[in-house]
Amino acid sequence: MTSGFIWVSTALLCGVLMGMYLAYMLRNVATQKKLEQLNHRYFKGLNYLLNDESDKAIDVFIQLAETSHATFEPQLALGNLYRKKGEVDKAIKLHQALIAQAQLPERYRTRALLAIGKDYMSAGLLDRAEVLFAELVEIEAHTPEALKWLMDIYQQEQDWQQAIKTASRFQAATGRSMRTNIAHYHCELADAARLNNDEAEALKHLTAALRVEEQSVRAHLSIGLIEQANNRHQTAIASFQQAIVADKSFVPIVLEPLVKSYQAIDAPGDLIHYLNDLNNHYDGISPVLALTRLTEQQTGSAAARDLLRRHLTENPSFKGLAMLLSLEGTDEDHRKSADETILKKLISRLLAKQPRLRCRKCGFGAQSVHWQCPSCKNWGVVKPIDDVV
Structure with missing residues (x-):
């Protein structure tokens, strides 16, 4: 039709x-x-x-x-x-x-x-639309719908303070929770403060985000990165771990800075213990890959290969197979066959073509982190695909 x-x-x-x-x-x-x-x-x-x-x-x-x-x-x-x-x-x-x-x-x-x-x-005449929607809110006519449109306008204009106020009014008018949106608006203000090298202001907004939504993975991750940048690695580790508790689907994103802070305080034993525990409660490949890298650094590629093979036998993974093929070529006395080389290239190309993250609402695929889905505009719904990231 x-x-x-x-x-x-x-x-x-x-x-x-x-x-x-x-x-x-x-x-x-x-x-x-x-x-x-x-x-x-x-x-x-x-x-x-x-x-x-x-x-x-x-x-x-x-x-x-x-x-x-x-x-x-x-x-x-x-x-x-x-x-x-x-x-x-x-x-x-x-x-x-x-x-x-x-x-x-x-x-x-x-x-x-x-x-x-x-x-x-x-x-695209946002300023004119804003005037009309604000008038409707003022006279209490079609208030919920007008507030929803105002939120859309303030998001497009990146006026996060007004977005916070409007979302709060929408929540009060409808009873519909806007905690996730409001927490992300505070995180946007924190990002802007960090760009201006105002860490105190950034931390203030991130703390506000956690008051609104205690399990904000973005706020915990951002606090961890600020603490890490200031060499406060114990505090950073705690924040990164809180981010994982808040949403385990972000393990592939959080693990890299988490491992970095553990290594900065020279605590490989604590890191291995944490990764093993995480692996017992998480279905993805990321903790195993991190353990494989640590094992390679500490005891060599043979032990790393054995560890990874044991996992892949029960939990096959393209990302894990790609690492295993890389490890197969690290020993001086080991010759990679032409077939292994071809297979490695094939898997690398396959992974490169896949989105690293996907929106859980509309299916939008992305290669980098988007806290707001560019397609459906929902917040906090674009999450990593663990076998790809």
Whole structure:
């Protein structure tokens, strides 16, 4: 079914509904003549629309919108269809004409304001949309939806303070938890502070994030990185471990800085103990790969190969196989066969083509960390794929 067919079918439906509505109204003899004129003009506009004379159609519909709110519902719907079809300028004109009606009931005016706000969003006119949505919130009309759109605007503008306030109001108005969003907004402010070399301000926002959402993996990870950069490795280790407790799916991301801090304080025994314990409670390959690297450093590649082989026998993994093939070539007395070389290259290419992270909501694939999914715009849903990262 083509978009054109959907557009025409929906327009026809609007016409049928409008005709039924006007037929009902025509029972009132006192308004019969006026409504007959409206009926004639409406179907004249519909005829233009069906003949792809969109400019003529919009002129007729705007005239209708300016003269009577009897056609408000189909006019509002038609404007929304223009917006969805990508003809935002026509949607704006039609919805503005609705608001321009004299003595338009307030319940209609606020719905038209909401529609124009959405039109402006589609056109990228965020400042104009913000004014309309803020007005709706102020007069307590369509508050939840207006607040949701305001959050979208502040996220796009990276106005995180306003995003926090708006999300808090949305949470209060709807009872829907916005803790995850608010925690990420605080983390965004922390990232901005770190770029300005203001670690105290960054830590303040990260602490605020944890007050909102105690299990914020992003906040724990960010605190760990700040502590690590200042050579406070014990504190960094504690924060990294808290990040893993908060969300084990981020083990592949957190392990690298965690291992770095353990090595900085020269505590290989503690690290091995932690990795073994983590491996017992985590299904992914990352802890085993870290243990394999440590084993290679401490006792050589033969022991590392044995450790990795034992794991891969029960838990096959492309990433693990790639490391095993690399280890096979580390002994001086070991010659890699041509087949092993080909297999290693094949696996490397296969892994390189795979996304390292994937959105758990919409399936978006990514090569780097995205705290907000670029596709569905949800926060904290893009997570590592352990056999790839």
